[in-house]
Amino acid sequence: MALYPLPIARWAVAAVVVVFFVVLPLVLHEYYLSIINLVSIAVIGALGLNILVGYTGQISVGHGAFMSVGAYTAANLAVRMGAPWPVNLLAGGLMAALIGAIVGIPSLRIKGLYLAIATLAGQLIIEWTINHVTFISGGVQASIEVPRPEVFGLRVASQRQMYFFLLVFVVLAVVGTMNLVRSRIGRAFVAIRDQDIAAEIIGINIFRYKLLAFAISSFYAGVTGVLYTYYLGVANYEQFQINVSIDYLAMIIIGGLGSVLGSIFGAAFVTLLPILIRWTMEAFGGYLFSDAAILNIIPNMRLILFGALIILFLIVEPEGLNRLWRNVRSYFRVWPFAY
């Protein structure tokens, strides 16, 4: 499978790179860049979860907890040892990969519903451990402040600097995932998803590849946790609770299971949705509701739209936004002929 199926794809990719590396940071205000930064972080996490759920067909309701493992590993290293950010990032990812693989061990015996429940248990147990073991959580309200990362002696402090910092990792994650899924490993994942018994017969070691899928996916999650910690400047377990795991599952379902582009669409959509709701309510809500009512409406509206979108996509378009995008693209590719 070639990376560029059509010649025009090269130009499209070049244009996207120029837009994201040159045009956007030049024209956008810091506030909008901070929103894009949130999307960037979500994209990395969604790609990781999609490797596990979309490509390998395993389910995890514990990705929020894997992120917190990465976040606290990095925060502890940064504060106690004064380690530089690349070490923290790698250590956070690897620690999350280790914990993820351990939580994934039940996937060797059980699947589907049981695996969902086992990873849910993983989420709750990790959350509890971080919250109650002061060695990890650092005591007061289980949050640890981390210093800003320094790149070549330059502190990444403003949102604009953070934008470039995160964008590098988004590119690494996107290219890495694209290459992973067309390698031997990625094909083994897809084989396990489609028919695990057949995969075993053609010589795929299911034991190894399932754990590998959990480890790679959790590595992405750990890196997401570390980056989010650097973005916020503080590691806090409340940022990684069960609702985060569900947010990420929603991203890949709305975006499209088993698709790199879908993960990006989904991450952007789910991150922007609450912001759009807030803007809309702040702009027009005043005409209809009191201020107190708006404060109640915004978070609840987000939950309702969220759940409704998950169900809607599951029923109407199981392949998600990615499929809608492909439909639009193929419509224009053969235009003006319908077939």
Add this chain to the structure above:
Amino acid sequence: MFDWQFFALLMSNGVLIGLMYALIALGFVLVYKATDAINFAQGEFVMIAGFVVVAFLFTYKTSLWIAVAVGLLAMIAFGFGLERAVLRKLIGRPIIAVVMATIGLAAILRGVGPLTWGADTKNLALPISDEPIILGPLFIPPIQILGAAVSLAFLGIFGWFFLKSRKGIAMRAVADNQQVAMAMGINVERYFALAWAMTGIVSALGGVIWGSLLGVDVHLSLVGFKVFPVVILGGLDSIPGAIVGGLIVGIVENVAAGYIDPYVGGGTKDFAPYVLMIAALMVRPYGIFGKRIIERV
């Protein structure tokens, strides 16, 4: 020196709370037994039922019996509607689709509850006294006895329903093999809807009892997290399993909280059942009474 009085108190509390967990777990088991669907929104069902009952009690000033009756009817209608609108369309899709649909449903309900009826905690007072009954070393709040009694009664009723009644037997046939059931002239879809409506009944009762114990707000849905350890321990498709699993979880969490909480500063109640559940998943994933069919990989 082992404090027997303290231990007995923890045990009695665990047994009663455990039976109340069993009631909620029953809702999960009913749906799984008949339709093979996993309801991740069980706690939210309970919460929304609590909200409906409270709304009728306070906003429309009806008597408690009418409020509970309305809650029951609303949840039955909700169960039917849900099956019709969402779950029927997901038949034959991979298991993750149903799991995600119920997770989405949970999010909707958690939003709808506080949006419609306000985010503050509402007090659902039942006409029974708050004075604990003192039996030797034991202090037992009457609400827990009522909860345990309702729970046992409904477990008994549904047990009888599945073993003896015509509809119950048909439902077991549907659970066992949908195609054969269809060939025997059983309207499979109708029994799916019936299963969801029965879950609605159980959730409405759970909403009244848990709501009066904890107060009705969005946190009432957290009770749903206790369902998974209960059903995994007892067996996903077993009604006696729901009782036994409920008792185990109730006792373990109370005893663990009583002895471990002082050292770790709380939270053992939510933690211990899941550790136990992981152990059970490793050793006996189909549970104590569950059917032994589990897809091995």
